[in-house]
Amino acid sequence: MGPMLSMSHLRVIxxxxxxxxxxxxALMRRSLxxxxxxxxxxxxxxxxxxxxxxxxxxxxxxxxxxxxAGARLQEMRREAFxxxxxRYAQADDEFVEELVEVYYSFRWMGLPPYPGVAQCLGELAAx
Numbered sequence: 001m002g003p004m005l006s007m008s009h010l011r012v013i014x015x016x017x018x019x020x021x022x023x024x025x026a027l028m029r030r031s032l033x034x035x036x037x038x039x040x041x042x043x044x045x046x047x048x049x050x051x052x053x054x055x056x057x058x059x060x061x062x063x064x065x066x067x068x069a070g071a072r073l074q075e076m077r078r079e080a081f082x083x084x085x086x087r088y089a090q091a092d093d094e095f096v097e098e099l100v101e102v103y104y105s106f107r108w109m110g111l112p113p114y115p116g117v118a119q120c121l122g123e124l125a126a127x
Contacts, residue, residue: 013124022113031106032056035081035099043089050088058084077103 018024032052040047059080081099085092 021117022111027107027111029056031103034106035103038099038102039085039089042095043085046088050084054088055080055084058087074100074104 015021029052032055036050036052036055039050059076062080062083063076078096078100081103082091082093082096085096085099
């Protein structure tokens with residue numbers, strides 16, 4: 001093992017938030033479940049065929065195409081909602097915009113950090 005690195009010269013530490021400081025997948029699924037309730041309310045027939053896992057699958061299917069085009073995450077989510085509605089209900093661009101707004105309002109609510117994150121950040125801040 002090499003010598004311990006000194007952090008005394010560091011002024012900034014950068015963290016990728018999703019999956020590093022909190023459980024992105026759990027929060028995403030919770031946000032999708034709340035958004036899915038709105039889809040089920042508007043299109044009751046989707047209750048039999050559309051669940052969170054199907055929504056995740058649509059997004060994962062589209063992600064490589066969107067990433068290759070340099071799409072932003074929010075645009076990828078928008079396209080996933082658009083495709084989900086096209087497949088399971090009916091195309092409706094106005095409803096897609098409503099779903100994006102609802103999803104992101106839930107997405108940023110109550111971000112519980114992983115255990116120990118608050119303590120670690122506090123210790124880093126003290127240095």
